[in-house]
Amino acid sequence: MPKLLSKLDPGVAIALAIGLLAIWPLFAYPSLPLNTDAEIHILRAAEVKESILSGVLYPRWANDFYYGNGYPIFSFYAPLTYHLAAYWSIITGTDVVAGSKAVLVASGLLGALGMYLFVRNRWWRLAGIVAAAAWSFSPYLLFLEPHARGEIAETLSLGFAPFVLLWFDHVLRKGGWRPAVMAAISLAAVILAHPLTALPVYGVVLVLIAWEVTLASVDAQRGRQPFPWQRMPHVAVAIVLGLGLAAVYWLPAGLERSAVRLDFYGLGHYDFRRHFLPVNELAALPVWLDEGAASADFNFSLGPVQLLLAIAGMLTVFKPRLRRLDSMLMVFLSSLFLYLMTNASQGLWEVLPPMRFFQFPMRFMGPTALVLSPLAGTALAWVGNGNGNPRAPRAAALMVAALFLSALPLTYPLPWSDFGAVDRGRVVQAEVSGKWLGTTCCNDFLPRGVESIPVPSAEIVAAYTAGERIIPRAEKELLPTGASAIMLHSTSQSDTLGITTPSAFKLKLHRFYFPGWTVKLDGKPVEITVTEPDGRIGVDIPAGKHRVDVELQATPVRSAAAWISITCALAALGLLLLPHGRPQAQSGGHGPRIELAQVAIALVAVVCIKLLSDQLGWFRHHSSGRTVATAQHSLLGSIEKEIEFLGYDIDKLTLRKSTDFPVTLYWRALRPPAINYQVYVHLRDKDGKVWAQSDKANPADTPTMRWELDRYIRDVHTLVLPAVLPAGEYRVYVGLWNDATSERFLAYDEDGVLLGENIALPDVVTVR
Structure with missing residues (x-):
């Protein structure tokens, strides 16, 4: 046991403590708030849970949205967040609100740990601690994403992002099949959580690979060391496996996008031209929140202390004694992301049409924090790397304390009440009330054939409100006199109806058509007619008594994507089971354990300040009644x-x-x-x-x-x-x-x- 304890890195505990400080506000109130994007993520997670419980383990169809007509959002919107929340709910016996909060908590802890390990391995341990604090207390990750916007999916993707850098960096510098598999899993997780976050993160990985290969080539040409050809297969496998594991999602989403509507993307409020960030706002201090406000007033800031430390880290490239080439890489990447968030880049956004899918330039704040945080850690180089240098631990403690205290006002999100019960009836009632349709802003991912959204069926709304498990799918108004349509069975992606009719007619179902829907009449496939203008499933029914089976089946693209992901999963498992050599000792000098004591003391001090502030009401406004504390x-x-x-x-x-x-x-x-x-x-x-x-x-x-x-x-x-x-x-x-x-x-x-x-x-x- 003493030998085992001697190998443990106490910096991991410090990094997790930093992550706990960052997620502290999530436990200020039970449940999660309404009227942010968290609400729609929770309702989507509830849809996934319903599908899993009905036997559909990987649903592509949201059964209850659009007044019960459903639509294929899970074929186009990354599903990992909803699956994690759903399985947490199923396993623990709690609701999907608790599952969604668990995802947010895990994201905060993962991000802090991943950033620490990446910077520790690449630079040194104290730099990793500072980088973890710069990451976790970044306003975008601490407040804007989980609280102000309620973007659970993007928060999860950013939580995995540091692990992508950690494992790809390991593969590039040391190789190994197991690290290659971990790199692949991390890359797939980022993609499956939020593809718009995955794109810049994947770009950072490609630049990192190109950078390391270039430097290795230069060293080989100068005779310093041979080019590490033996690691290149590991890097290639990590990329291929990562993309392959996520292919079940991104391949159909890309190849079948013409089947859904994306014509409103980037229009009106979602036009990127309206959302470029002022440079001064990126460095602004946090706004004190007001407990009497209905919504938070905030700045899109990267954090003033984060920027100061990152600039100090950048300046090390001008000091030969401190200069590191990997710091220069982070300087380049952070400059690129900062450029993309300001109106100076508008021409680039307009030249590259796919950029409109990002909608908001501030989405690059997460990737910016990903490369700024290591630079903040390298600012410690000005006082030494901490290996026996007494100034470095003190400086690191002060940096961590400054990072937290500068973000302290953001640890007081607006109070929220209980989210309430989550059921299918709630989804439909929200749509009927006009709150939204399909949990998206612009009818995106609605099947292309839906030119006009039908009015809600009173019978279906009543069935949802009453909590019925089987929803009537036949449009009763079109049945001939004396005909009947009885629902025999229903899941999220299938229906079975019993039809009795004295004359032939066209059966119209309350389901939008999307490629993959099939209909069998008495066990034999029949042709589907897409009704106009509402784009629903229509079937010709002859006179008599019949059984109609409706099911969403996999298209060739979806089948191929599933087999690619299954094959890559089996390959990854095989590589993990391969015998491997003794792990190499970590480089970079972690330093003595005593160096972290001062950081731990600083964390205890800021926790005490936080607890005192909680009791005394510091760092926030308290408007009530007719008094608005922030009004001029x-x-x-x-x-x-x-x-x-x-x-x-x-x-x-x-x-x-x-x-x-x-x-x-x-x-x-x-x-x-x-x-x-x-x-x-x-x-x-x-x-x-x-x-x-x-x-x-x-x-x-x-x-x-x-x-x-x-x-x-x-x-x-x-x-x-x-x-x-x-x-x-x-x-x-x-x-x-x-x-x-x-x-x-x-x-x-x-x-x-x-x-x-x-x-x-x-x-x-x-x-x-």
């Missing part, structure tokens, strides 16, 4: 005595023409709104003429009927001042209206006195 100006009023106006922000009152004029409004619901209101902001002169305006279908992009009564809404507007705007004085007017009737609703002051159709802000805006 308080101004009370109401619209229709249903929506209350609380205040506003105006940064500048003296403006120039042809400039943007930002105005932020604060609202809350006094009682559940009867309708979804639209909002307008006008800039008017003294005669009432409107010179600039901002209109939104929903204040703060949230339908008013979904507003919580105990939270305020922060509604940001930007008015563009025209070039022809005369110099003079203007006022800002705000109000709510109904776009269906063009009615403007009456406004009242805080005493209930009628103001008219809008609320006038008291400030005078001067244009020069």
Whole structure:
């Protein structure tokens, strides 16, 4: 036992402790929040769980979405997150909300551990500790992804990303079939979790391989050491196996994409041109969150301390004594990703059409953190690598503490209530209420034949609401007089109906058609007719008594993809079982154990600060009622005595023409709104003429009927001042209206006195 303990790396425990600090906010409240993307990920996980329990272990069809017509989202959206959440739920007996939270927790711990091991092996241990802290406390990974956006799938993919670097780096420098298999599994996991994250991560791997091969070639030419040809097969196998293991997903998703709709990708709100990040925001301090707000106000920041440490790491390339070529690689990659997030890269985005599928340039914040974090670790080189150098442990402890304390405001996500029960009826009720359709934004992945989405069937909605296991799939309105259609059996990807009819007719099912759906009439295959314009499955039924079997079967592409993944899995298993030599000792000098004591003390200190802050309410705002702590100006009023106006922000009152004029409004619901209101902001002169305006279908992009009564809404507007705007004085007017009737609703002051159709802000805006 003492010998075993002597081989254990205490840095692993430190890295996991850092990961625990990062996931601490997930345990602040039970369950997970509504009204973020976490909600749709949870509902998808519930669909996968239903399919698994019905015997379909790898579903490609979401059975209950689109009012029960279903659609093939799991054939195009990476499925690993939902399978992990579903199996956690099944094994532990909990719900998929707990399973989804378990995925987030695992992602945080995996990311911290993987980053530590990668930097430890490539550089040294203390650098690995700092890199793990820079990674885990990065605002994007700590808060934006798991809390503000609720992007469970992307968070999982980023959790695996450091392991991709760890194992490919190991294969490149030392070879080995087992490390090659681990590299392949890590690469497949990133792809199966979130392909848009996998693409830049895979790009980093390819650049790393090219970099190492180039350096090895240069060394071989100069006679320093022979080229490591024996490792190249290991690298190639790692790439091929990784892609092959994930082929069950990406191959059909790529080859069958013409069967679904992607025509709205990159349009409107999802146009990348609208989402480039200002350079100053990338280095901004975190915004203190407000517990009284309905949604978080935040910066898309890489973390100011992370950037300072990364810059210090970058500067080591100019010091011959400290220079490392692998640091130069990280400098190049981080510069590339930073470029892709700013509007300087717009031309590149437009030249490369596939870039539109990223939708938001901020998606590159995760890959940027992946290459910035090692640079942050290498900043320790300025004080030594820690092997007996007393300054390095102190510096590492200070860096870890600074990284956490700078991110401390982000460890207080907005409070959330219980997610509630997750069942099939909830999915359909959310769609009927207009919250979404199919858990996607733009009807993406809807079968191509669906030109018009049918209205929900009252019978199907009632069946879902009642919790029935077998949903009636036949459209009863088209049955001939005296005919009947009885559901005999149903799973997520199959139905069996008993049909009795006195005359021939066309059976229409409440299922969208997608390649792979087949129909058998009395055991014999029959042709499917795709109905127009709703794209559902239609079948000609002759008079008599019949059995109709409907099933989604594998197409040749899906079968080939499945066999490729199975073959690669068997090959990976075989390589793992191969006899292998004694593992080589790790290089890079991990240093004595005592060097981590100061880092551990720093972690204990920041935990104490965190606990004290929890009790005293530090690092966050506490708005309640009519008081908005973050509003610059308080101004009370109401619209229709249903929506209350609380205040506003105006940064500048003296403006120039042809400039943007930002105005932020604060609202809350006094009682559940009867309708979804639209909002307008006008800039008017003294005669009432409107010179600039901002209109939104929903204040703060949230339908008013979904507003919580105990939270305020922060509604940001930007008015563009025209070039022809005369110099003079203007006022800002705000109000709510109904776009269906063009009615403007009456406004009242805080005493209930009628103001008219809008609320006038008291400030005078001067244009020069």
